Amino acid sequence: MSQDTAEVKGREAAAVDPPTRHREGGGKGGTAAHAGCCHLTARGVVAVTTVTLVTGLLSSLLLCVMWTAAPDMDRTSRDSGKEQLQMCQKELQDLTLMLHSVTKDPRCSLCPGGWLWWMGHCYFFSVGLQENRQWNESSEFCQEHNSSLAIIKDSAEMDFIQGVMKNFSQFPFLWVGLTDSKQEGQWRWLDGTDIQHYMPLAVDWDADHRDCADLRGGGSLLAADCEEYTSWVCKKES
Incomplete structure (x- = not known):
């Protein structure tokens, strides 16, 4: 067979049976693009x-x-x-x-079902949705839902929470993320900041056996026995 004939047959064979392409790369690229979408x-x-x-x-x-x-x-x-x-x-x-x-x-939805959105955060008010719980149990519920008992950072947020509370048939007491359990008389939010770090607040009825705070009408905070059962409010970023 001549050299020219061999080259022609070689080209024909390549056209009929081209080299198999490695497909894994394309698949990974598609997955990466899809993952990017999901972000x-x-x-x-x-x-x-x-x-x-x-x-x-x-x-x-x-x-x-x-x-x-x-x-x-x-x-x-x-x-x-x-x-x-x-x-x-x-x-x-x-x-x-x-x-x-x-x-x-x-x-x-920016918030899960049963949660209320306000200013970039989601709030869960347990009234009518959950049985009353002790402070620690309420805190655990919030943690299980990637949140914490509410830390109130300004008067606008206080007004929002008070406005929601007024819609309930029986104005409840709400556990919030405020306690002096680590040091008596030193009330701190659950993020470790002092009670007056965000706004001027005080806890009334303070006593040695009352280490948890609940929120009441008019924006008042009262010391209560952590073993008492009441409603609560959770807060998390939306």
Whole structure:
């Protein structure tokens, strides 16, 4: 066989049976891309989706208003305008349904079910949802849900909690993350800070056997026996 003939056959064989590509790299790349997608926070997805839908909703609404408010036109223009208006109304309806679906999807919620969102945090009020517990048991419940008994850091947060409490039929006492169990008379939040670190507060009715604080009406904090049973409020970042 001549050298030219051998080269031609070699090229034909390569075309028919090309070298097998290593596929693992492609698979890993797809997995990495998928993992990157998963790193998007629920908050980011909700924000982007909501902004997109709201923008479309407002655009459609504006078009509808423009067509409705248009001056008298000839018959052909009116017919065309009527079709455009119907299309605009249909698009507005579709966008409204999409926006409603997004806001109701539990995967897009910033807080778990039964928790309330406020200023970047989720709060759980046990009233009506859980049986009353002792302070330590309440603290354990919060920890099991990646949170802690509430640490109140400013007057706005205090007003928010008080506002929620007023919605209950019986105004409860709430365990919060404040105790002097480590050193009598030295009230500290669960993050280790002094009671007045965030805002001027004081605990009333303090006594040697009352080492845990509960929150009552008017933003007052009262010392109580940690073994008493009452409601509580957990707090965590959303």
